[in-house]
Amino acid sequence: MRGEGQSAGTISTGTGRFAFAAVDRSTSAGNPDWSIRPRWYAVAFHDLPKTGGGRTDLAGFLAAALAVLALASLAIAYHWQRRVEADAKAWELAERLEVDNRALAAVNRELEAFSYSVSHDLRTPLRSIDGFSLALAEDHSDALDPEGRRYLERIRSAAQRMGQLIDDLLGLARVTRSELRLQSVDVSDLANSVISALEPDHAVAWQVQPGLVAEADARLLRIVLENLLGNAAKFTARTKDARVTVGSRWDQDGPVYFVRDNGAGFDMEHAGRLFGAFQRLHAGEDYAGTGVGLATVQRIVNRHGGRIWAEAAPGQGASFFFTLGKTGK
Structure with missing residues (x-):
């Protein structure tokens, strides 16, 4: 042994x-x-x-x-x-x-x-x-x-x-x-509520696609729309027959919401600066603002697991697209 x-x-x-x-x-x-x-x-x-x-x-x-x-x-x-x-x-x-x-x-x-x-x-x-x-x-x-x-x-x-x-x-x-509180949100109704609170100095033809719904934090989503719609109203101030559209389209990951205007637009070469704090693509004397709004929008979208981007051309308006991760419907 x-x-x-x-x-x-x-x-x-x-x-x-x-x-x-x-x-x-x-x-x-x-x-x-x-x-x-x-x-x-x-x-x-x-x-x-x-x-x-x-x-x-x-x-x-x-x-x-x-x-x-x-x-x-x-x-x-x-x-x-x-x-x-x-x-x-x-x-x-x-x-x-x-x-x-x-x-x-x-x-x-x-x-x-x-x-x-x-x-x-x-x-x-x-x-x-x-x-x-x-x-x-x-x-x-x-x-x-x-x-x-x-x-x-x-x-x-x-x-x-x-x-x-x-x-x-x-x-x-x-x-x-802030804590993220997800719930079913009527995006169309929320957009119309934001529009009714805006008071632009010029006439704007607003168009909101009916039936838009998302699973999101309603308070934070309102801040997103306030910034995007407020910018659309601001940058169409010098545009004849100003138009702003809120809608959605679908891609492989789900709904993509957008706010589109026919205002001043911008050069896509500078698109990388859009969502940084204190970044501005237009002179302060032409369009007022602090350059913090789009940075706030991006953080809210990121917290929902989504992304945001823009397409534009000088003098031809701008379109801002955003997703809400897998939560949108």
Whole structure:
């Protein structure tokens, strides 16, 4: 039998010789419970006398059985080790995920603190600038010459534009952090509601395809339509017979919603800048805006698992297409 510390050897019996070997489990996956329980693998060889067919048959059967058991033990040990290694990797990934989640929670807390600071600490002086400028213009405009009054108006305009920029930045942060609440949304009805709230300075022929439905967050989808329809109204201001269309088409992944206008359009060479924050393709004096709206739209679409892109040509209008992942209908 096996001696102290022996890991390989042979045993002679009346029917033949059997070779054996042991593999210590402590070498596998670092499991401490295995260090005291070695796994045995045995391979049998028989050296039989030439007489006695019954003994020959019995020895052959025993040798074959031991060989099968040895192979089965090898297979079980291999798959068990693979499982232990997989479990170890899973634990490592779980620990890493927990660390990442804690880091993400800390970043979110910092972002909330920053948003609060922006909302209160920066707005307060802006309101003071705008308020005192208005008081100066109303109560002491007679003491100012035309150039002074023009400077005062520029101060008020800049303060108001900065206030709008702060609002847009806060909105961009909110859509990134807010919880996504999916529900069936009547996109046609939502678009008509947004249109009714718009007050463009020029006549626009609005056309909304009936029966548009999507599985989306209704509040966030409204922000998408407010930005896209507001831009369409803005960039058709210099267009005779301005037209804006809301509709959809189907491709292999489902519905593709679009907002199309026949306004100013843009050069597709600059399309890569469209959805970046503070990116503008038109001069501020021609078309007002902060350059944050389309960045907000893209983040909302991304949160729904969709994508957004545009097609346009200078002077021929623009079409903005977006999907909502697999949620649209």
